[in-house]
Each structure stands twice: as C-alpha cells, then as structure tokens.
Amino acid sequence: xxxxxxxxxxxxxxxxxxxxxxxxxxxxxxxxxxxxxxxxxxxxxxxxxxxxxxxxxxxxxxxxxxxxxxxxxxxxxxxxxxxxxxxxxxxxxxxxxxxxxxxxxxxxxxxxxxxxxxxxxxxxxxxxxxxxxxxxxxxxxxxxxxxxxxxxxxxxxxxxxxxxxxxxxxxxxxxxxxxxxxxxxxxxxxxxxxxxxxxxxxxxxxxxxxxxxxxxxxxxxxxxxxxxxxxxxxxxxxxxxxxxxxxxxxxxxxxxxxxxxxxxxxxxxxxxxxxxxxxxxxxxxxxxxxxxxxxxxxxxxxxxxxxxxxxxxxxxxxxxxxxxxxxxxxxxxxxxxxxxxxxxxxxxxxxxxxxxxxxxxxxxxxxxxxxxxxxxxxxxxxxxxxxxxxxxxxxxxxxxxxxxxxxxxxxxxxxxxxxxxxxxxxxxxxxxxxxxxxxxxxxxxxxxxxxxxxxxxxxxxxxxxxxxxxxxxxxxxxxxxxxxxxxxxxxxxxxxxxxxxxxxxxxxxxxxxxxxxxxxxxxxxxxxxxxxxxxxxxxxxxxxxxxxxxxxxxxxxxxx
Amino acid sequence: xxxxxxxxxxxxxxxxxxxxxxxxxxxxxxxxxxxxxxxxxxxxxxxxxxxxxxxxxxxxxxxxxxxxxxxxxxxxxxxxxxxxxxxxxxxxxxxxxxxxxxxxxxxxxxxxxxxxxxxxxxxxxxxxxxxxxxxxxxxxxxxxxxxxxxxxxxxxxxxxxxxxxxxxxxxxxxxxxxxxxxxxxxxxxxxxxxxxxxxxxxxxxxxxxxxxxxxxxxxxxxxxxxxxxxxxxxxxxxxxxxxxxxxxxxxxxxxxxxxxxxx
Numbered sequence: 001x002x003x004x005x006x007x008x009x010x011x012x013x014x015x016x017x018x019x020x021x022x023x024x025x026x027x028x029x030x031x032x033x034x035x036x037x038x039x040x041x042x043x044x045x046x047x048x049x050x051x052x053x054x055x056x057x058x059x060x061x062x063x064x065x066x067x068x069x070x071x072x073x074x075x076x077x078x079x080x081x082x083x084x085x086x087x088x089x090x091x092x093x094x095x096x097x098x099x100x101x102x103x104x105x106x107x108x109x110x111x112x113x114x115x116x117x118x119x120x121x122x123x124x125x126x127x128x129x130x131x132x133x134x135x136x137x138x139x140x141x142x143x144x145x146x147x148x149x150x151x152x153x154x155x156x157x158x159x160x161x162x163x164x165x166x167x168x169x170x171x172x173x174x175x176x177x178x179x180x181x182x183x184x185x186x187x188x189x190x191x192x193x194x195x196x197x198x199x200x201x202x203x204x205x206x207x208x209x210x211x212x213x214x215x216x217x218x219x220x221x222x223x224x225x226x227x228x229x230x231x232x233x234x235x236x237x238x239x240x241x242x243x244x245x246x247x248x249x250x251x252x253x254x255x256x257x258x259x260x261x262x263x264x265x266x267x268x269x270x271x272x273x274x275x276x277x278x279x280x281x282x283x284x285x286x287x288x289x290x291x292x293x294x295x296x297x298x299x300x301x302x303x304x305x306x307x308x309x310x311x312x313x314x315x316x317x318x319x320x321x322x323x324x325x326x327x328x329x330x331x332x333x334x335x336x337x338x339x340x341x342x343x344x345x346x347x348x349x350x351x352x353x354x355x356x357x358x359x360x361x362x363x364x365x366x367x368x369x370x371x372x373x374x375x376x377x378x379x380x381x382x383x384x385x386x387x388x389x390x391x392x393x394x395x396x397x398x399x400x401x402x403x404x405x406x407x408x409x410x411x412x413x414x415x416x417x418x419x420x421x422x423x424x425x426x427x428x429x430x431x432x433x434x435x436x437x438x439x440x441x442x443x444x445x446x447x448x449x450x451x452x453x454x455x456x457x458x459x460x461x462x463x464x465x466x467x468x469x470x471x472x473x474x475x476x477x478x479x480x481x482x483x484x485x486x487x488x489x490x491x492x493x494x495x496x497x498x499x500x501x502x503x504x505x506x507x508x509x510x511x512x513x514x515x516x517x518x519x520x521x522x523x524x525x526x527x528x529x530x531x532x533x534x535x536x537x538x539x540x541x542x543x544x545x546x547x548x549x550x551x552x553x554x555x556x557x558x559x560x
Numbered sequence: 561x562x563x564x565x566x567x568x569x570x571x572x573x574x575x576x577x578x579x580x581x582x583x584x585x586x587x588x589x590x591x592x593x594x595x596x597x598x599x600x601x602x603x604x605x606x607x608x609x610x611x612x613x614x615x616x617x618x619x620x621x622x623x624x625x626x627x628x629x630x631x632x633x634x635x636x637x638x639x640x641x642x643x644x645x646x647x648x649x650x651x652x653x654x655x656x657x658x659x660x661x662x663x664x665x666x667x668x669x670x671x672x673x674x675x676x677x678x679x680x681x682x683x684x685x686x687x688x689x690x691x692x693x694x695x696x697x698x699x700x701x702x703x704x705x706x707x708x709x710x711x712x713x714x715x716x717x718x719x720x721x722x723x724x725x726x727x728x729x730x731x732x733x734x735x736x737x738x739x740x741x742x743x744x745x746x747x748x749x750x751x752x753x754x755x756x757x758x759x760x761x762x763x764x765x766x767x768x769x770x771x772x773x774x775x776x777x778x779x780x781x782x783x784x785x786x787x788x789x790x791x792x793x794x795x796x797x798x799x800x801x802x803x804x805x806x807x808x809x810x811x812x813x814x815x816x817x818x819x820x821x822x823x
Contacts, residue, residue: 043819043821044819045812045815045816045818045819046815047819048815048818048819049815052811052815084786085705085706085779085783086705086706086708086709086776086779086780086783087706087709088706089706089707090706090709090710103786103787104786110786110787114787114788118803118807121799121800121803121807122803122807122808122811125803125804125807125808126808126811129808172713172722173722173795173796266818269818270814270815270818273811273814274811277807277810277811277814278807281802281803281806281807283788284788284789285787285788285789285791285802286785286786286787286788286789286790286791287787287799288796288799289723289785289786289787289790289793291786292722292723292780292793293713293722294709294710294713294722297713297714299714300713300714300717300718301718302713302717302718302721302722302727303717303718303719303720303721303722303726303727303728303735304721304722304725304727304794304795304797305795306795306796306797307796308796308799308800309796309797309799309800309801309803309804312796312797312800409797410797411728412727412728413728413794413797413798415728415732415734416726416727416728416734419732420732421662421730421731421732422728422729422730422731422732423730423731
C-alpha cells in the first residue's frame, strides 16, 4: 500500500486520480508497482536474450491465435480448389488445404504464417543463446540451480513446440519429419511398435496424428511453457539479477537501473523492436514454402529435406551414423519368450545418445561443478568466461559437438555449395564429431588462459600504446599507459580456485571418491592464472607512475 | 525333323530352347511396345548438315569420343544416343567438357545453334536415338501444371528438390537447379538421361506427362516466390542460417544499442 492510499484523508483531485484511487483501494496495485518498480536490473547486452525469448513467445501466441482461426487439423481427404494454380485439383488432406488457404486466400494469412514460423526459429535461438550466456558466465551457481533446470525444461518444451508446429501443415516436408520420428520410435525394442501405433492411432501415417499434434501444439505445450516462464521469472525476481563484477558491485547488492520508469520503458520498447524485426523478416523473406513441397505422400522424399534448425542436430546424427561397419550391422535379434525382437542400434544410437549426453550434462552441470569446486556459497557476481577456463572450454566443446551434428544435417548443401563430395563431407564430420570437441576444448582453454595472462599483464603494466620513445642515453622503450582504476578492478577482481588435494578422512584413509575428486580438481584447476594480488599491484605501481616504461621493461628491452 | 528329335536330349538343348524363348518374347515385346522405338525426326536434317556436322565432330569431339563417334578410353560411344542427347549436351554448354570431374558442368555454350544442329544431325545419322522434341509437345501452356507437379514430386524432386533448386548426389555428383532451363532442354534431359540422371523414356513418362512436368516447372519459375525472397529455395537449412545470422545479428545490434551508455 502506498502512503497516499493508506492515508484515509487522501482525496484525489483529478479524474485520472479518482479512477486510479478507486482501483488501487480495491486491488492494491500500487504496492506491487512500488515494490516491483524499484527492482534493480543491471545493464549488459548479454542479459537481454531472455527478454528476446519472452517477446518472441508473446509474438508466437498472438500470431498463432490468428492461425487457429483458419487452420483445420483434419486429415480427411479433399481436392484443393484454392487459388494456387500448381496445386489446383490435387488430392490432399484438409489440414494441408487449410494451410494453403491461410497462405493464399486469407488476407494477411501468409504474413501471419511467416511471422509465426520466423518467431519460432528466433524463439528457440534466443533461448539457446540465453542459456549459453548463463552457462559461460556461471549464472547457474547457487542459488540459481533450480532456475537453470527450469530453463533446461523450457528449452526442451520449445523444441517440442517447434516440432509439433512444424508437422501441422501436413506437407511433404513435415510428413517426412514425422516418418523419421516414427522410425526412431519403432527402433525402440519391444515397445517401439506399440508406441508408434499409440501415437499415430494405427499404422503410420494414419488419420489421427495431425489432430493430436495440434492439441499438443496449441494447448498443452504452450500452457506448460507459460507456467514455467512464470516460475522462471518469479525466481529471477526472488534471486535478484546477477551482475558482472566491478567497483561497488558485491555479492549482496545489485547495481543497475530500477524497473520503473526507464527500464520498463526500455524493455517495452525492446518488445516492439523484436516485433518489428520479425515483421520485417516475415514480410520480406519466405519461410517454409509449403506450396513447393506438395501434400504428404509416404512415397516421395525431396532433396533438401531437413528439419528446422533446432532439430537439425538429431537429423545430422542420423546422417552420420553408418548403417554397417564392415560386416557389423548394429542390429541384434533378441529372442524373447514371445518371439524375436530387433534391436536397431544404427537408429537408436544417433537418435538418442547425443541428445542424452547433451541434456544429461546440461541438467546436471550446476551440481557437477559444485562438486568439483566444493563451493557451497551463493554467487551473485558473474564470471567472465576467461576466468573459468575449464568450464568455458567444456562449454565450447559442447557447442562444437552440437555444431558438427548440426552441420551434418546440411551435409548435402555443404556438398553442392562448396563443390565437394557428399561422401567426403560425411567422413570428415564423422571424424570431427569425436575429435572436434577435444580439439575445441584444448584450444578454448588455451585461449582463456592466454586472455587471463593478458589481463594480468595489463593490470600490472598497463596497455601497450605502440609509442616508441628514445631516452636521452639512446635506449628505446615502448610507452605503457596505465588503465584507470575502474578498468583495473575488473581485471583483478575474480576468484581462481586452486587444485584441492584429497585429504585422509577420520579413518586415516583417502576414499576412492576423494581420489577421483582430486584428479578432477587437478584437471579443472591445474593450469591457472592467479589474479593479481594487491602486493603485486603495489610493486608494479612504483614503476609506472611516469608514463614511461619501468625497470622490468628496461630489462626486457636490454636483453634483446 | 529326325535330326532335331535325335538332339532333343543334347546337353545344350535346354540352353538353346531358353535362348529361343528369350529371343521370341523379347522380340515380341519390342515389336508390340513403342518404348524403344526411335522417334521420327521432327526436325529434318539435310545431307549437308550431316556433312558439316561430321567435320565439326572431327575437329571438336573426336579427340575423346573417337573418330566416327565410336568412343575411346576417355568417353563413351555416341552411336545411337540420338540428336536430343547432342542438342542437350552441347546446347547447355556441358559439351565439349571443360574438365574431368564427377560430372560435366554447364558453362557458356560453345557453338551456334546452326552448328549444334549440324552436330546433332551427324550423331543422329550414326544410329537411331531420341530425336529433338517437336514444338507442340514443348508448349508449356498446353500442359497441366498441377498434374505435372505431382509427377515432378514423385519422379524428380528426390534429386532436384521440390522447388527444382537442385540437390546433392554421391561422390561430388549433383542434380542441378532446373530454374531457367529451356523447355526443350528439360524434355531432352528426361529422354536422354544426361550425366547421372536416369532415362525417363516414353514408357516411364508419356510425352504428354513430360509436357505437364514442363508446364509445372515453367509455372513455378514464372510465378516467383509468393512469400518474399526465397533464400535459394533450399528448405530449413537456409532459413536457420538466416535467422541465426541476420535475425539474431540485428537483435544483438539492438541489445548493444539499448544497453550502451552515453559516457
């Protein structure tokens, strides 16, 4: 309750005042506004991807509602009689015909279809980038572990929302996508065929699947996403926003702008920017031209059949998996009491294993890292990615693994556009899917450590200006310019955990778990660049107060 | 007859009978079916054309295809490939071939229409083969585009892509984009199966069906992209690339702008 409404003697004078007071004295909105309006959010461009995800979701809800007015999720057969000539008279499902009608015969329908689809691509992309930001800055650490998990579930739900939506037009492209899902499901031993028959209401493609996916797409999945977004944002408010380290920024405060009024205006404006960018893209660039693909028919598969980008990596894994290696065909016939069941590992491994690895590591990461560092403290100050070299390197390795599989989904287009053999592309990507992440890990860690050393160098000796000065006695030196205190603080204020050596417990023995922990701790923190200590800083300051190189520089120059 | 009945248990009798049966059925099929019938020449070639074509062939093609087009280690015999084949290969610039590779690639045409006609006449004179199609069958306005679309999706789109934008084959081979290809060359490609393309003879796809396919291709070529820039008609890969690079790129530029301070 604000003080104005709490005071019984308050009498509003203007008409707006009267209306506001009437509402506020009944719902108490001013208290919420006062509390929430004073919420501080730190400013950094990387903090805005979550907002992009939220806004694209709103755009998806709005454009999706428009589409439901005209879309008919029926798989009944019909002959197209709409205005797109090259499909006139073709036999197709009502779902496909209504999607074509939205595209060609509903005013503004094609624009709405395109903005919905582009927004879906941007939605998943912004969720992914937002999660990468959270990972690389260490924002998942205590107390935000649960919010990280909620975010992971939101990612999976956004993939599900995308995939169910992709299938709705019932065109050839989406039908081929469903066929792959059907194939993967049937590869699951024993229950696979039952699952497939349950989902499709009989043998693929059946007459049920579009209606079922439609209900999932417009009802269940968005409702759960909305609920989890609510929980996600509630926890953001509860935990307060994390911030990058800087002078005056501590673990117990948040330095930034209050929500009201500037930040709220900025955020509201940003919604319209995202909307505008998507509208411009939807107006000028075609997406999912369903009229090209034709109605679904189980026999043809056209070249360039790919899923939308976020499912691409699973498609890529399926493409990379060899059907057989020599005479080994990855297929086992397992005798059960009721008969022989096939175990098709050449489908199950690529379809499920990469996703399982990535998602398991993703969900468990906050606890894995907490176990490695044995750090139970709350963290509201973020890491610069370079200041956590091993985590950053593991993240880069994961991104590389993902990107190799992602590239594999477009192996045919890589072949035609770079004039190379499709077979060679596949062989190289098979090699890279195993060795790429290892290589990326080593390179990323080296780069992170090198950047830390550079930071150290700059904190101690200042920035190289490139100005060479000749001293009176003939010596040449390069002038170093000291960075200001604000900048230096950012370079020196970080924690650098050290290797934890396993210590014997009460029984005087080192347990196996402790030994393993010691090894992993060494792996994580053996190569470390210690932050500059105040002592080192003080020592170097003496040299540098004049703008000319100090004793160390003189030494190094003299030695050359 | 006695000689025949005496040899009926000869070890080779069964083979002889099988051979005879095959010859009879094959011969009957060939006689009954029009599939393998060489089409009547729709363009008439004169003896002069053949003569000039022979000279052009010796000067430009014989180094690989051999004198008399009988083939060599480097290139196949052209006896019986027909005028349509020459008209396609030379008329799209694929022949003379620029370089060895997985398949001959299109390039600027090296001969005039008259010379291409003479070369076609010469090769057609060596043995019967698919002829250059007539003007009537190439008239796209006579075809049924939606029927052609169905035929295209069933027979062609698996290599050439649903929007005829082309696609990859194995070992560096590829199905090219059909955008901008003339009606005549589309038809000739179907009947002769150039490079790695299978032959779609008149038994696979009747001439009227080919006309429908051409009508479909010309319709989608002329109508352009109803939804704006088509990003190469390559499907979700180019769409994903676009949203990551252009879409997210613009959004990031805005986020940097929104969080920058006027310091």
